[in-house]
Amino acid sequence: MQxxxxxxxxYGIFVVLIFFTLLTFKHYGISNDEEVQHVYGRLLLDFxxxxxxxxxxxxYKNLYLYGGLFDVIAALLEKANVLWLWDMRHxxxxxxxxxxxxxxxxxxxxxxxxxxGFLALIVLALTxxxxxxxxxxxxxxxxxxxxxWALYYTIMVCRSAPAIPLSLSIKLGxxxxxxxxxxxxxxxxxxxxxxxLLLISLVMAKGVSARLQYLVKSSWFLLPAALxxxxxxxxxxxWGVMSPSHPAEAIKAFSNFSFNMLTIDDGLVTSxxxxxxxxxxxYLMVRLPELCLLGLLSLGVVVVLNLSHYKQYxxxxxxxxxxxxxxxxxxxxxxxxxxKPALYNGVRHFTFIxxxxxxxxxxxxxxxxxxxxxxxxxxxxxxxxxxxxAITTLVELVQLHPxxxxxxxxxxxxxxxxxKQWESDYWSSSLREASRSLQALSLPTRKTxxxxxxxxxxxxxxxxxxxxxxxxxxxxxxxxxMSSTNMNCDQxxxxxxxxxxKRLGTLLAVVKDRRELVGEARDATPAPR
Numbered sequence: 001m002q003x004x005x006x007x008x009x010x011y012g013i014f015v016v017l018i019f020f021t022l023l024t025f026k027h028y029g030i031s032n033d034e035e036v037q038h039v040y041g042r043l044l045l046d047f048x049x050x051x052x053x054x055x056x057x058x059x060y061k062n063l064y065l066y067g068g069l070f071d072v073i074a075a076l077l078e079k080a081n082v083l084w085l086w087d088m089r090h091x092x093x094x095x096x097x098x099x100x101x102x103x104x105x106x107x108x109x110x111x112x113x114x115x116x117g118f119l120a121l122i123v124l125a126l127t128x129x130x131x132x133x134x135x136x137x138x139x140x141x142x143x144x145x146x147x148x149w150a151l152y153y154t155i156m157v158c159r160s161a162p163a164i165p166l167s168l169s170i171k172l173g174x175x176x177x178x179x180x181x182x183x184x185x186x187x188x189x190x191x192x193x194x195x196x197l198l199l200i201s202l203v204m205a206k207g208v209s210a211r212l213q214y215l216v217k218s219s220w221f222l223l224p225a226a227l228x229x230x231x232x233x234x235x236x237x238x239w240g241v242m243s244p245s246h247p248a249e250a251i252k253a254f255s256n257f258s259f260n261m262l263t264i265d266d267g268l269v270t271s272x273x274x275x276x277x278x279x280x281x282x283y284l285m286v287r288l289p290e291l292c293l294l295g296l297l298s299l300g301v302v303v304v305l306n307l308s309h310y311k312q313y314x315x316x317x318x319x320x321x322x323x324x325x326x327x328x329x330x331x332x333x334x335x336x337x338x339x340k341p342a343l344y345n346g347v348r349h350f351t352f353i354x355x356x357x358x359x360x361x362x363x364x365x366x367x368x369x370x371x372x373x374x375x376x377x378x379x380x381x382x383x384x385x386x387x388x389x390a391i392t393t394l395v396e397l398v399q400l401h402p403x404x405x406x407x408x409x410x411x412x413x414x415x416x417x418x419x420k421q422w423e424s425d426y427w428s429s430s431l432r433e434a435s436r437s438l439q440a441l442s443l444p445t446r447k448t449x450x451x452x453x454x455x456x457x458x459x460x461x462x463x464x465x466x467x468x469x470x471x472x473x474x475x476x477x478x479x480x481x482m483s484s485t486n487m488n489c490d491q492x493x494x495x496x497x498x499x500x501x502k503r504l505g506t507l508l509a510v511v512k513d514r515r516e517l518v519g520e521a522r523d524a525t526p527a528p529r
Contacts, residue, residue, distance in 0.1 A: 006114040010105060010121055017098060017125060025091040027402035028135040029432030034089060035459045036061060037138060041071025042078075047238065058239045065250045067237030069181035070096070070142040086463060090135040093142060097134025100145035101125065104355045107152045108362050111321060115369075119295070120362035126289045126393045129347055130354050132404025136427055137348065139182060144352035146179035147328075150189035151356065154324045158196050161204075161320075162217035166224060173225035177232025184240070184250040186233075188352070191331060193222075196324040203319055255341055262487060262529075263344040267421045269487075269529045272344040280336045283346040286412035286422060288357065291389040293409070295361025298368035305371075328356040346423045400503045403429055415504040424486040428456035430501040430509035434482045435464035437499035438511045443468065453493060455483035476522050481512040488527040 001009075043057035058064040074089050083091065101124055108120035124130050134141045153172035157164050172193075179186030197218050201211040234241040240250065261272050265279050266286075276282075285293075332353050336343070343349060365386060372379040396415075397404045406425055408418035419425075431454065443450065449470040454461035461482055462471040472478055475493060483490040485507050495512030502508060514522065 001115070003114040006118040010114070010118045013118075013121055013125065014098075014102070017101065017131075021091070021094045021098060024402060025094055025135055026087050028090050029402075029427070029429035030086050030457075030460045030463055031136040031138065031427040031429065032457050032460070034086065034136075034138060035457055036063060037071050038074060038078075038085070038089065039063075040066070041068050041073075041075035044068045044072050044236075044238070045075045052238075058242075062253070064239040065253050066139070066183055067181040067186075067233065067240065069146075069178055069236040070138055072236060074138075089138055093138040094135050096142040096145045097130065100130070100134075100141065100148050100355060103145065103148035103152050104358055107148070107155060107325070107355075108359045110152070110155060111325065111359065112363055112366050116362050116366045119365050120359045122390060123289070123292050123295060123361050123365075124355060124358035126291060126390060126397070127287075127354055127358060128289070128397055128400075128404040128407030129287050129351065130358075132397065132400070132407060133348075133351065135402075136405070136429060137351065140348050140351040143179060143182040143185065144355065146175055146182060146186065147189055147352040148355040150175035150179055150186075151192065151324060151328050154189070154193050154196060155321050157193070157218075157222070158200055158320045158324055161197060161200065162214050162221065164218065164221035166221075169222055169225040170228050172222070173228025174232060176225065177229035178236075180229060180233040180240070181236030184247060184254060185352075187247075187251070188332060192324055192327050195327050195331065196320075199323050199327070200320040255339060261344060264421070264423060264487065273342045275340075275343050277337045277340050279343050280347065280350055281333065283422070284353075284357070286408050286418070287347050288354075288409065289389070289393045289407075290409050291365075291386060291393065292358060292361040293411075294386065294389060295364035296357070297364070299360060299364025302364065302367045302371055325356055325359060329353060329360060344423070345426045348426075396504070403503055403508060405429075406503075406508070415506045419485070419506050419508075425484040425508050426486050428460055428484045428486070428509070430484050431456055431460045431482055432464055433501045434499060434509040434511050435461055437501075438469070438480060438482065439465055441498070450479040451477055452480045452482060453478035455481075455489040455492060475524050479513075479515050481514055482509070483512075484509045488529070492524050492527050494521050 040057060040060055040063040043054075043060055046054045047057050057068075070092070074092055077088055077092065078085055082088070101121060104124050105117045105121045109117035130141070130144075150172065153168060153175050156168055157172055160168060176186060176189045179189050197215060201214045205211040205214045230241070240246050262269055263272050263275060264270075265275060265282055270276075332350060336350070347354070368382060369379070372382055393407075393409075397407060400407060403425060405427070406419065408415070408422060412418035412422060438452070449468055451472040451474070452461055452465065452469050453475040454471055458471045458473070465471070469480075475481070478493070481493040481495050483492070490510045493512065493514065494517060495514035496516070497510050498513045499511035500507055500509070
């Protein structure tokens, strides 16, 4: 196909993704963190509306350690009262996700061609940890999207350096500021920029003096970016600029962030503070779609087979636009291995690494496609393999809907095995469907509501139940019990299973009737490992 054909197909994919978003955003359940995040957004609005007098936001749990960009926007949209709050948040998060896909497309085109952009779009769209998560991971996806655009502008800056246009510097500052306005982890974008410029100076300049001059001149042109980033961060994370020590305090908190919670890594259950250094790598290996893994493998093979060519390429000026992409992948992985931070929920906290990996995989498929041009048979075989992997993943995602984010590739085994050996429905999204099953029951009318225990945040059950039911924290007294099967929480309370949520033959959530239980049978027991 010609370049314009790939462009048209890519536009078509965007249209499909937009329609998919509009048709399905109401299918997704409330996630565990959403209620507190939204309250934080409201409190930040109160801070501004009170003329900076109401500082409740900075004393609400540990949310002050985060920026509130997404949550402030959501709190503002809530006032319009156009959609139900939680559906509105999910649609807003999905819009961020779509912009993330657009960012990936633009980066891939910049590093390759229209075909590369098309391939990167396909790879990320098939990555369930992105498109399946973009409705409910209302902090991870917006943050990753801002990081993606920061990477795009970093690449453009590296192409222009040391004489960086003012408009480009401002755009970079906006992207980095938005990332910092969500999480202090946006500092990674600053590290990517600095490391990239340092490495590029080694390629573009000869001698210590010339390299130093290159870096000083680049830094001068990037001063507007720094100013804009600071202002944007200050707007959405005011606590972060109230004291010079606050950013460092947030970094320290997240580097040592740990609490009483378990996670699972290929069947090994551990405290989140004691996960192996390879935890993130292990999850990437089983969470990325097979097409992405094939692309990464293809790139490795092509590079090895053409090593002499790439050695010459190291001296080429165009190398500088690839350096930020490699830094954006290698640095966070190295950080996790060396620093060994507390991790849980698989790749969730490092969702921002998925777009760069999708781009790298697309480059691998594109380079392999070029390398196989001399053999029509090999080219067709490779193309058919890519198509089969893409279709297989797409079919499975359709079957998992709306729980696409629990997808694991074949390296994790079949779905039933994967959901036991790795983190499953950790957001308890399946409780929305479970709640509807409970609400559909024909129950005797009584003066007091039926008590429902929920193995999640109360709002994840109460938001979907009518006045016949009341979510309670007194689990022993509960008439019904709703739980996802993640980490065996469904086994904490006994009862007759009256409803199940299943996908691909895998049990995701249950509803239990406890009304006939008496004595010790009503007591809660620890979830078995």
